[in-house]
Amino acid sequence: MPLKKDPTKKFNGAVKGTLQSAYSIFTKDTFKLKIMNPQAPKLQAYYKLHKPNVPIRPVVTYRDAPAYKLAAETNNIFNKLTGFQPAHTIKNSLELLQKIQHLQVPEGAILVSFDVVNLFPNIPLSRCNKHTFRVFRKPTFTDTVIHAKSRHPLSHKHAAFHSMIHRLLSVPMSEKDFNEELCVIKTVAVNNGYSSKLIDVILRKKTSKAVISLAYQGHVLDPTSVNNKKWARIPYLGDLSYKCSRTLAGCNPAFYTTRNLSSMLCNSKDHTDINQRSGVYELTCATCNKKYIGQTGRSFRVRVAEHSSGWRLNKTESNFAEHLITENHKFDPHENFKALHFCDKGRRLTALETLEINKVISHSRDNILNQQLELNRSPLLHYFE
Ligand SMILES: [Zn+2]
16 A cells, blocks of 8 residues: 655654653663664565576665664664573574584484575485585586686685685585585686686695694784784775785775776666755855855755755855845755765765865855865865865
8 A cells, every 4th residue: 555655754753752762771872873864765676587587586775764773772782681692593504514513313304494595505414314515506606706817906806715715624524525626616716717726725724724723722822913903995906006005004905996897787776866865965056156065964855945944034044045145146946956975974974075165165265155164175185176
């Protein structure tokens, strides 16, 4: 049944009310549990192109839902107070392996599996009343990983092999199955332009690491090796990025590539209406073309309506409204509004606002209606002048 009205606003009001009346049970500031720009959760359908009749996988995004942070925090509090440990949940397939590898299977027992074919390694039952394990690959598996000649950081290129070898060492397999799996990994490497020696090197490193940690269980041999550094996100532009990363004292570089498939293919996601989003915006006076740059953590719609009503009701609450009133100039909230960046409230939003203000100032200092112009003069901003 279609709804007559979007209930998100009403629900958000209820969440705010709850936070206010129950503030004493939260250790965090309750404003951190509110969603600045709440949206109704969206249902998205992902096509399973590799399956007959192309079924869909429905996914609902709750990130911007009014109770998202409140629910997560309530869950934390519940877990802390009760020490709740789910008895029938496992983290991943390796944990499952650990739990069942010594399990004796009674005579005549039947293994029931509820659609876990795609999630867990194949678990064939053997005659000796114990489980045996092999690595299972879906029939749709192709041995394509990032090619050796591809312009990607080495850590990205080797990640697939690290994961495969980690699995090889973690799954208790017979010697025959182990060698077969090692052979598959080497074939994948060679088919993607790598030397099979790379696999031997990774395997040797991982094995010796495992042996050392087994021998010195829980003891840290070299305290300086404990890495408490923060991560810095750096675009990967070839060797230059490695050189830049060496200058980052106290930070680990986390490279990302800029030309990825999703940036080249069309995006079929149902986009949120621009006016419902938050970020940096530009308002232009319809009469004299002067500009006002602003930021908002709430929706553009709400913030622009505030500027507009300030002007109409003769309240000089914003510099922009004040300009319109004192100069008797005109403004159309639809025509003279432009969203410049989409971003949530935070330091990044403030940096983007500063950048946009500097861009306008660099053309002409008289062309801007913002009052506070002595902003952060980071030397990086010169690149945008
Ligand atoms: Zn004007």
